[in-house]
Amino acid sequence: MIPRLDRWIGPLAWATLVSNSVLVVTGGAVRLTGSGLGCPTWPRCHDESFTPHGAYSVHSAIEFGNRMLTFVLVAVAIATLVSAWQTGRRDLRRMAVLLALGIPAQAVIGGITVLTDLNPWIVSFHLLCSMAIIGLSVLFLRRIDHPAPTxxxxxxxxxxxxxxxxxxxxxxxxxxxxxxxxxxxxxxxxxxxxxxxxxxxxxxxxxxxxxxxxxxxxxxxxxxxxxxxxxxxxxxxxxxxxxxxxxxxxxxxxxxxxxxxxxxxxxxxxxxxxxxxxxxxxxxxx
CATH class of the missing domain: 1.20.120 (Four Helix Bundle (Hemerythrin (Met), subunit A))
Structure with missing residues (x-):
């Protein structure tokens, strides 16, 4: 039985906004420390492993840590989607679905970024997608209390x-x-x-x-x-x-x-x- 989460939709909406903002900062840390290719392939970190084990370095640890943040975002997105679904409101359901789909989309874009050796145009698109998710999170927060605005x-x-x-x-x-x-x-x-x-x-x-x-x-x-x-x-x-x-x-x-x-x-x-x-x-x- 799925627990009732609709009463938590406000805090979960804030968690969505904050976690995606944190992703921007951690992604910046990856770039600023020169760790963008600390895991030189995707979805594995190295050809033989999904983790930096066996080829450990500071850069690989930083890049791998940023990848692991995706699982936090997935957990928040799933909880937010369940909560929105339980409200019975179609507007919240639609936005929650878009927010949830943004996480795997960003993971794929991040993978393409690595596979293209950090092509600056793809890196740019990667960041702008995060900005769009942040903006949608703000709109989601607004819609919780204002479902039918004029x-x-x-x-x-x-x-x-x-x-x-x-x-x-x-x-x-x-x-x-x-x-x-x-x-x-x-x-x-x-x-x-x-x-x-x-x-x-x-x-x-x-x-x-x-x-x-x-x-x-x-x-x-x-x-x-x-x-x-x-x-x-x-x-x-x-x-x-x-x-x-x-x-x-x-x-x-x-x-x-x-x-x-x-x-x-x-x-x-x-x-x-x-x-x-x-x-x-x-x-x-x-």
Whole structure:
């Protein structure tokens, strides 16, 4: 008999969001420590074993540890799916299925990443998929308490959509910048061949666009006396953007120390989550 988990759907939704954000950070640790090919094949770690046993090294341990996190994500995804199913709500069931399917999809993409010797374009796609799962997790959290929202419309909602789109442009260009610079995940991993200096300037330009749209959205909400929750959400997003920008500038002028790059990746996960929350709050006022 399957235990009743529907009462735990809120905590499980938070666990889904947090665990996928942790995956972004641990995946960054794999790349930043040069451990991307610590397990040089997939799905095995080595040709003769699924584990690093017999060919142990620090890099293989780091990469294998990141792979093992997948089982934690699977457990959370299954519990979340069972919980959503027991609620009887079709909207939660659909989103839980998508969240669950995202885990094996990410594992396969990760395997392709290893089999292509950390091709930077596939690494980029791997990270963006995690960002999408994080955004969907935020929407899932919202739907638990707001099953049938009445979407708003108008110029402020349009500005929120523009802010959301610019956030994803920032995230994408950021992955391309990463693919052109150091910290490839392995000393022999290929780079995308683009100019890091020009891409960094492009990244800074789209960040300024993102920040400008966020500030504009904040003033628009204040001018229209919008719900306090939406205004607070935009304020939180703006604070995250400022922190991310500060980390980005410092890491650029200090030759990309791995600690700062790691915090920058965590910030990217927070951007994905917070900009999704802003869009939902503005588009679906209480």
């Amino acid at each position: 979407p708003a419309s108008g110029p402020v909602v349009g500005l929120a959509w523009a802010t959301f789109a610019s956030a994803w442009l920032v995230l994408y260009v950021g992955t391309v910048v990463t693919g052109s610079g150091p910290h490839a995940g392995d000393a022999k991993a290929p780079r995308n061949g683009l100019d890091p200096l020009q891409l960094s300037q492009l990244h800074a330009d789209v960040v300024f666009l993102f920040v400008g749209l966020t500030v504009g959205l904040l003033f628009a909400l204040l001018a229209t006396s919008a719900a306090r929750e939406a205004t607070v959400a935009v304020g939180v997003l703006l604070a995250i953007e400022v922190a991310q920008g500060a980390i980005g500038f410092v890491q650029y002028f200090t030759d990309l120390p791995i600690v700062l790059v790691g915090f920058h990746m965590l910030g990217a996960a927070l951007v994905s989550a917070s900009v999704t929350w802003v869009l939902v709050r503005v588009r679906e006022p209480a």
